[in-house]
Amino acid sequence: MNPRPALFLIILPVLILFSCTEDDVPPLVDVDMPYVLTHPAHFPKMPIPEDNELTVKRVALGKKLFFDKILSLDNSQSCASCHDIDHAFADPRKGSVGVNGHVGTRNAMPLINLGWEKSFFWDGRSATLEEQALLPIQDPTEMASNLEDVINKLLAHDEYPELFDKAYGEPPSEATLAKAIASFERILISGGSRYDRYVEGDTNALTASEKRGMSLVLDSHTAECNHCHVGFNFTDHTFHNTGLDRGTIDPGRLAVTGDLNDEAAFKVPTLRNIALTAPYMHDGRFETLEEVVDHYANGGQGHHNQTPLVRRFILTPTDKEDLVNFLKALTDEAFVENPAFREE
Ligand code: HEC
Ligand code: HEC
The missing domain is CATH 1.10.760.10 (Cytochrome c-like domain)
Structure with missing residues (x-):
């Protein structure tokens, strides 16, 4: 039996359904819809940089990047490879293992309430989340990539250029990559113990x-x-x-x-x-x-x-x-x- 007519019958109603909803119902998520942070009343207000206001699209893009191995040299490792949500984004291994099998001397830190932190890493060498985000990508003992390669991979990707455009009105760049990852990190709020x-x-x-x-x-x-x-x-x-x-x-x-x-x-x-x-x-x-x-x-x-x-x-x-x-x-x-x- 030729399966094509049957397939067409399935696809056609789906297409009709989609075109109807698109015409009648306004899109649920606006391009610039702010992301509303929720945290307990005994937490202070989180400072957000003026040039990186939190929006739903930015957070979603940052999340996709956080879990994407595209950021590493050989596409083998994402941020989540060392920052494991089951361990409050810390690494259960003593020293984290980089793309080339290098075992680090420091334990990967949990990612909790970072939006209120004043410096990052065990030695505090980064002052902002935006500054921090690009360092593991380039660290030869971690993701071992370089920003030029990563940006080129993102530019050539079939989804990222559009996602960056919707979130920042700009193509993928060092600045927008850092901002998107920082946006996802800011929503990692823990105050429900x-x-x-x-x-x-x-x-x-x-x-x-x-x-x-x-x-x-x-x-x-x-x-x-x-x-x-x-x-x-x-x-x-x-x-x-x-x-x-x-x-x-x-x-x-x-x-x-x-x-x-x-x-x-x-x-x-x-x-x-x-x-x-x-x-x-x-x-x-x-x-x-x-x-x-x-x-x-x-x-x-x-x-x-x-x-x-x-x-x-x-x-x-x-x-x-x-x-x-x-x-x-x-x-x-x-x-x-x-x-x-x-x-x-
Ligand atoms: C003088 C400041 C200071 C005092 C006092 C102090 N801590 Fe700490 N605590 C630190 C620092 C700094 C670190 C990280 C040290 C390192 O890794 O070299 C740390 C690390 C820890 C850790 C490990 C956290 C992690 O993510 O690995 C725990 C748990 C902890 N402290 C609990 C306590 C408890 C319980 C007390 C009281 C008995 C205490 N601390 C007293 C500064 C302090
Ligand atoms: C190979 C393992 C590894 C990967 C991959 C990795 N990290 Fe880390 N991360 C670490 C280690 C180890 C530290 C502590 C390093 C230090 O203090 O020198 C750390 C520290 C951090 C901190 C500092 C937290 C604080 O409280 O100061 C942040 C934020 C962070 N990483 C985010 C990320 C992001 C975002 C990515 C992906 C772009 C990423 N990491 C990829 C291992 C990793």
Whole structure:
């Protein structure tokens, strides 16, 4: 039997259907429809750069790029290869593996509430998300590509030129590529943990143990966690040497500022979704939260630049359990399950 007439009968009504809806109903999404960010009331307003207002089309384009292997040298790796949504966009591997099999010395950071961050990477070498976005693409140990090749691939692609035009009114370029990726990163907001429900007034959202752990983290001048992991995103945006090693293995912030006070100092990371983002610290040296807490309670290794805020303190087994239980209450299941953040 010749299948063509049957196929035609199926396609024809579909075509009619499409032409009708296009004539009668205005398009649902306007080209410049703003993307409305939603976040809990106890978060401040997110600063958005004037030249990259958030729109639905920009966010959608950024998402497509984030999951697209076209950004890497041999089309083998996307941003999501190292930033895995199941781990709150962190990498469960100690060091991330680049396109040529190179294993990095730093652990890939989670991507959470980035729109409020003041600098990016463990050493804070990027000041904006737009600036940050182009670096992994060109990093020889990560995606190992170069911007000229990537832009040429995007220009030759059958969808991207139109998508960039709709989002920015311009063809793919370094600037629009960076802006689109940054737009997707800004919507990665996490504020739905049980701790947040507690802050919003639901006093039953945390268990008794978690509440005790919370006061150890947030109020205690023994543990001092709150000196650095402070505010709605559990970071004061500074850099510290927490005494992980006696000597300097990775110069950290020193490489950016040249200031010896920054030797082996690293960015204070958020504690949100921390139960999902193992292994821990800039080099992924600790597998468990208990090991991290032990590091602090033991007072560090005594590096000459170690912060005085990390010093030995007494932590009973119950304290430790409570503290870790509180850290686990910072998990936001709705964040990691959000289909808007997952590859379609
Ligand atoms: C090969 C693995 C790998 C790939 C691919 C990768 N990253 Fe990363 N990412 C890392 C590592 C490792 C770090 C920490 C590096 C450092 O501090 O020097 C990081 C850090 C970041 C940070 C900083 C977060 C913060 O809180 O400061 C952002 C943002 C980020 N990556 C976004 C991206 C984007 C966007 C892409 C795709 C264009 C991407 N990454 C591709 C491994 C990767
Ligand atoms: C002096 C500031 C400071 C204090 C005090 C502090 N931290 Fe940290 N915290 C940091 C910095 C900086 C890092 C990253 C260190 C690194 O990787 O070299 C970090 C890393 C962490 C990590 C790993 C995060 C990740 O994504 O890998 C956890 C968990 C953590 N701290 C919990 C705590 C707890 C719990 C306390 C209190 C017992 C505490 N911190 C006290 C600054 C501090």
